[in-house]
Amino acid sequence: xxxxxxxxxxxxxxxxxxxxxxxxxxxxxxQVHPGELVAFLGPNGxxxxxxxxxxxxxxxxxxxxATVSGYDIRTDPAAVRGRIxxxxxxxxxxxxxxxxxxxxxxxxFYGLPRARAAQRAEALxxxxxxxxxxxxxxxxxxxxxRRRLDIAMGLVxxxxxxxxxxxxxxxxxxxxxxxxRHILKLRDEFETTVFMTTHYLDEADEFAERVLVMDHGxxxxxxxxxxxKSTLIGDRVTLEFGSAQEATNALPRLRGYASGNGRxxxxxxxxxxxxxxxxAARRLPELILELARDGAAPWSAETRRPTLDDVFFGLTGRTxxxxxxVGDTGETAEPREEAx
Amino acid sequence: MSTxxxxxxxxxxxxxxxxxxxxxxxxxxxxxVFVRELRPMLRDPASIVFGLLQPLVFVAMFMPLLSGFSDGxxxxxxxxxxxxxxxxxxxxxxxxxxxxxxxxxxxHERTLVVPLRRAPLLIGRAxxxxxxxTIQACVLVAITVPFGFRPDPLGAILGLVILAVFGVGFGAxxxxxxxxxxxxxxxxxxxxxxxxxxxxILSGMLLPLDRGPExxxxxxxxxxxxxxxxxxxxxxxxxxDVTLAQGAAAAVxxxxxxxxxxxxxxxxx
Numbered sequence: 013x014x015x016x017x018x019x020x021x022x023x024x025x026x027x028x029x030x031x032x033x034x035x036x037x038x039x040x041x042x043q044v045h046p047g048e049l050v051a052f053l054g055p056n057g058x059x060x061x062x063x064x065x066x067x068x069x070x071x072x073x074x075x076x077x078a079t080v081s082g083y084d085i086r087t088d089p090a091a092v093r094g095r096i097x098x099x100x101x102x103x104x105x106x107x108x109x110x111x112x113x114x115x116x117x118x119x120x121f122y123g124l125p126r127a128r129a130a131q132r133a134e135a136l137x138x139x140x141x142x143x144x145x146x147x148x149x150x151x152x153x154x155x156x157x158r159r160r161l162d163i164a165m166g167l168v169x170x171x172x173x174x175x176x177x178x179x180x181x182x183x184x185x186x187x188x189x190x191x192x193r194h195i196l197k198l199r200d201e202f203e204t205t206v207f208m209t210t211h212y213l214d215e216a217d218e219f220a221e222r223v224l225v226m227d228h229g230x231x232x233x234x235x236x237x238x239x240x241k242s243t244l245i246g247d248r249v250t251l252e253f254g255s256a257q258e259a260t261n262a263l264p265r266l267r268g269y270a271s272g273n274g275r276x277x278x279x280x281x282x283x284x285x286x287x288x289x290x291x292a293a294r295r296l297p298e299l300i301l302e303l304a305r306d307g308a309a310p311w312s313a314e315t316r317r318p319t320l321d322d323v324f325f326g327l328t329g330r331t332x333x334x335x336x337x338v339g340d341t342g343e344t345a346e347p348r349e350e351a352x
Numbered sequence: 353m354s355t356x357x358x359x360x361x362x363x364x365x366x367x368x369x370x371x372x373x374x375x376x377x378x379x380x381x382x383x384x385v386f387v388r389e390l391r392p393m394l395r396d397p398a399s400i401v402f403g404l405l406q407p408l409v410f411v412a413m414f415m416p417l418l419s420g421f422s423d424g425x426x427x428x429x430x431x432x433x434x435x436x437x438x439x440x441x442x443x444x445x446x447x448x449x450x451x452x453x454x455x456x457x458x459x460h461e462r463t464l465v466v467p468l469r470r471a472p473l474l475i476g477r478a479x480x481x482x483x484x485x486t487i488q489a490c491v492l493v494a495i496t497v498p499f500g501f502r503p504d505p506l507g508a509i510l511g512l513v514i515l516a517v518f519g520v521g522f523g524a525x526x527x528x529x530x531x532x533x534x535x536x537x538x539x540x541x542x543x544x545x546x547x548x549x550x551x552x553i554l555s556g557m558l559l560p561l562d563r564g565p566e567x568x569x570x571x572x573x574x575x576x577x578x579x580x581x582x583x584x585x586x587x588x589x590x591x592x593d594v595t596l597a598q599g600a601a602a603a604v605x606x607x608x609x610x611x612x613x614x615x616x617x618x619x620x621x
Contacts (some may be wrong), residue, residue: 068465091373094467102458108392117388121466123375165462 015082017173017205018044018067022076025062036062038229039076044207046172049199051220052209053320055332059229060209061101064177067207068098081173094122097171101178104162105150112137112146115164122169129168136164139194155182163191167198174198176208180215192219211332213320223320225327232327241318246270247292248318249299251285251310259283262308269299288318288326374467381468385476390483400484400491403443407435407492414558426560428501432493433511433584434557437577439492440485440515441557444523445548447481448530448540455535464621471615474527478611481523482516489515504590511587518580518603524610531617555581576602 023040026033037059044050052060065071067080069089078085081095105114112133119129137146140160145153153161159182166174174195180188196219198204210216216223217237225233225240233240251266253259259280266278270287278287289295292315303309324332376384393399415431454460463473489512493503503511526544533539552558554568555577561569572578583599586592 070461070465088373090467090469093465094373094375096465098465100458100461100465102461104458104462106388106392106454106459107457108396109388110391110395113388113391113395117384118462118466120384121376121463121468123467162458 017046020078024075026074047203049206050222051216054226058226097166097174099166099176104165107151118165119168173205246288246290248316249289250314252312253283381472382476389480433588436489440519443485444481444519447523448526451530470619474614474618478520478524481519485519503588507587511584514603521607521610524614528614528617
């Protein structure tokens with residue numbers, strides 16, 4: 013299959029909010045090939061969810077074009093819907109419905125014959141450990157159980173392209189692992205393309221083959237997790253000195269080692285100095301020997317692989333956590349669409 | 353197994369990738385939405401009875417007063433058909449709040465991203481409305497018969513059909529309101545109350561309007577609900593005249609307007 017799973021150009025979404033125009037997504041260009049697992053990473057309000065809602069036809073773009081599974085999201089949204097799975101941030105099931113009924117009905121919505129839908133529902137409820145509650149009312153489920161039900165509902169038709177909007181938020185570690193096992197199995201069996209948003213860095217780090225970092229409605233980086241980490245910043249080295257003065261004395265020497273794409277040099281806090289160093293494990297002995305020759309040997313040295321949090325910091329100068337300026341409601345609430 | 357006991361639309365191929373735009377037919381979509389909406393009620397039939405509490409209070413406590421004021425002229429034969437319309441009005445007027453709840457939880461969004469046509473999302477919901485209200489109306493009639501209510505059998509059946517059609521329309525309007533105000537619950541209830549009570553009073557449902565002032569009678573003459581009430585009174589008393597045609601026309605009119613407005617609102621959702 014040559015058709016790209018997702019092909020978007022200049023996708024833009026503008027909301028009107030209290031008389032001002034808010035550009036939630038600004039010119040998203042994106043190509044995703046069949047079978048890829050792509051993670052969309054960014055703080056709340058960065059435009060991740062809005063992008064996902066554009067691609068899943070829940071919102072109409074203000075500008076730009078996109079095809080999803082080969083169909084135009086503007087002119088043929090219904091065809092797109094039949095070929096994707098979507099697990100949103102909210103709960104999918106009706107609260108007064110029974111668990112199993114909802115999964116079966118979901119399969120029927122996608123055109124599965126009754127027996128096949130029932131069979132799929134049975135299998136999914138079992139895998140997601142919802143078999144015991146399958147006859148219960150949705151409103152009586154715990155948060156984690158509801159999330160797993162959302163996932164069952166999104167997977168019932170075995171979609172070739174799956175969108176997940178912060179799928180593991182609210183799940184305990186065991187359920188998270190379980191969810192991932194399921195998604196990865198789905199990829200192995202059906203070569204499902206997975207496109208997800210997350211703000212769990214470790215999740216993107218561990219599972220995604222490609223990470224898009226989004227900030228203020230734009231994609232600011234697009235690479236493999238390893239690629240992002242090695243090109244943008246090196247490993248992190250932390251050195252502890254006997255005194256603040258010694259630490260300061262060591263700084264000129266350390267500047268030469270910092271991977272510095274101009275952005276980051278060593279930073280000193282009291283007696284500690286932290287700096288990014290490419291391939292740190294290999295270079296650390298040499299670095300310490302040089303410091304010793306200068307008469308500024310550190311007391312202790314530690315290297316750490318960078319996290320995507322470091323990457324985000326390297327890209328924006330802010331950490332993911334402190335970036336949630338818009339707040340959680342920014343993306344889930346339905347802002348009024350601009351008049352078109 | 354008790355799986356999917358009632359639903360049976362067209363069987364479809366499983367191959368998503370080369371399938372048609374919509375996997376099910378239009379009526380298949382309507383049917384699936386209808387069944388899904390009806391299911392909680394089928395699983396928990398007791399919930400229907402709660403809706404009867406209010407109309408029963410009116411029959412038990414309002415009607416004796418009315419009967420006294422009218423020197424016994426306005427008894428069960430006059431009052432019960434009106435209360436039946438009240439049942440269909442109240443059961444369907446609040447139904448939009450269910451949709452609002454689904455908007456809050458995300459269940460509504462879910463249905464927007466599956467390959468269902470937009471119109472059946474509304475039509476299926478609206479059609480479901482006739483089920484609880486018909487059951488409630490039947491129970492109410494059954495309760496009042498031992499106290500002396502004597503409905504004409506054929507008239508009663510026709511009356512229930514008209515009520516059901518009206519309920520579909522009014523339910524559709526309630527959903528339209530929910531879609532229009534989105535997640536603002538207070539707005540839904542404010543508009544709903546502002547419309548519901550004038551509509552009810554101006555239909556002559558609880559009190560006859562012939563002694564009201566001119567302006568009220570004029571407003572009543574353009575209230576479709578009034579024609580439904582008149583038709584119900586005639587039918588349940590075995591009178592088949594022009595009120596039947598007027599009531600039926602009013603109910604069909606409300607249904608058509610409701611479905612038209614509602615499907616439009618759902619398409620924009």
